[in-house]
Every structure is written in C-alpha cells, then in structure tokens.
Amino acid sequence: MNIPVERWFKAIVVRHSRRKYMDKKLDEDTVNKIQAVIKELNSYFDETRLVLVNKECSQIFKGIIGSYGNINGNSPAYVAMIGNSQGERIAEKIGYIGEGLILEATSLGLGTCWIAGTFREKKVKSDINLKENEKIYAITPLGYIKSDYSLKEKIVSKMVSSYKRKSLDELCLDGFNEKWPNWIKTSLNCVRVAPSAINGQPWRFKVNENSIILSADNPKNAEKLYKKMDYGIAMLHLEIGALHEGVKGSWEYLESPNIAEFKIDNTKTI
Ligand SMILES: Cc1cc2nc3c(=O)[nH]c(=O)nc-3n(C[C@H](O)[C@H](O)[C@H](O)COP(=O)(O)O)c2cc1C
16 A cells, blocks of 8 residues: 555544544545545455545434444544455455545544444445445544544543553563664554554564564454454554654464564665
C-alpha cells in the first residue's frame, strides 16, 4: 500500500474512538478525499472493499444511549467494511485497510469508531449491494466532532477503559528492552495505542534482530473474528511506526497462535 507515513503516524497519536457527532454534513472536499483514499485501499486486496454511505445513519447503530456501541448525535455518513467470507485472512485484511481509512479520516479532522458488534446489519445491507459471499465485517461512523468529549462518550470510554493500555513489557513475550533500535520501539508503541475490540489489545510480540513476530494473546480464542480485525489493525500500525523510522519491511502470515512476521528489507531502507 502507498502509505502516507507522516500523516498517518500523526493520526495514530491523536486518534480515539468517538461516539458523538455534530449535526453537519461532510463537505464536498472531504467527501472527495475520503473517496480517493477508499479507491487506493480497495486496490490493495482482491476480496475486501470499503464503501462510503454518505447519508445520516441514526438507524444503523444499536445500543442503549450511553452504552457500548451507541453512536449519539447521528453521524452524517459511515463507511462499511466488506469482505468475501470465503477468502483467506479476510478479517485481518479488513483490519489493515479499515484502519487506513480510520487514520486518513482522523487526519482530515473527522471522528471515527470501529463498530463490529453493535450495528444493524439489515439496515446496512439495504444501503449497499453485496456480491455473492460478501459480508459486512464492521462499519465506522464518519463525522465532525467537538474537541471535548461528551458526558456519554466519557461514560462509554470509561466502561471499556479505552485509554488504558498494557505496558510494552507485558506485550513483548520476552519483556521490553530499552536498547532495541528505534524502529522496533516506535513500531511497538504505534501498536500499543491502536484501537481493539473492547480494548482487548490481543497482540503479543516476539522481537528478533531483523523481524517482529505478531502473535495472539490467547491461543484458545485467537481465531475470533473481532480479534482477527485487531491483528490487521496492529499490522498497519507496526508498519507505519517502522516506516516513520526509515525502515521498510513486509508481512508474511504464520499459523495460529502466531499471526504474522514483519521482516525488514535490509536492501531498501528509506
Ligand atoms: C475490531 C473492533 C471492533 C469494535 N467494535 C466496537 C463496537 O461494536 N462498539 C463500540 O462502541 N466500539 C467498538 N470498538 C472500539 C473499541 O472499544 C475501542 O477501540 C477501544 O475501547 C480503545 O479505545 P480507543 O479506540 O478510543 O483507543 C471496536 C474496535 C475494534 C478495533
């Protein structure tokens, strides 16, 4: 993927899930920019695609007001994240490209929130023509937000301890080492602040000299769909962190409970 490294790196730092939106339509320039990034992200894998639905979506989100998943203030648009359910590693791929969209929207000043559980699938299906075997994995509202969090947002955020993150010492299987090169420390920190379903942070890392292995926190439920999206999100964040430090690499999928290995390309440091 053609990653706009610095823009998305900055977005990683400021992004948080937002659940209250202003009653204001997306302006034309913003819609065009979102459509452009969707075009790019949709060219990345054959079996996944993002679709912008540029209409008010009060009926789409489930959840009692103030509860997890409730989107208050009706965002003026949303993006559906769609994949071929028969394909390979689809949920991971959805995580990867879906997070690209989330970071681009964040850099345009929009609010976003991954919603995988608490949306009305039937309503979304009535907005989109799905092809055979296609499934909607997640959606995100898109809209303008106030810089301050609403009371309800604070309640939901507290409920899932949104701001709490595990330490890198806990996330790294052999503990964290301050002496690691910057590309490793930055890329791990980029994953640490990534969004994950109910803030589960199901990622663990094995750090080698020229690679990082991403694995699941718990082999017993490593295959859960929402966790697989979390892994894909982590893969994009890790790659952005490495690129920010001038290190290029590529991913290779591994068998569960390992997820994938990021191997640096020694010949192509940028
Ligand atoms: C795959 C995935 C699914 C999620 N599903 C929901 C959801 O159904 N409802 C919701 O309110 N938040 C959902 N979230 C948002 C998480 O609760 C949020 O990312 C986490 O608490 C960390 O908070 P932050 O995004 O503000 O850093 C989801 C996040 C991910 C990555």
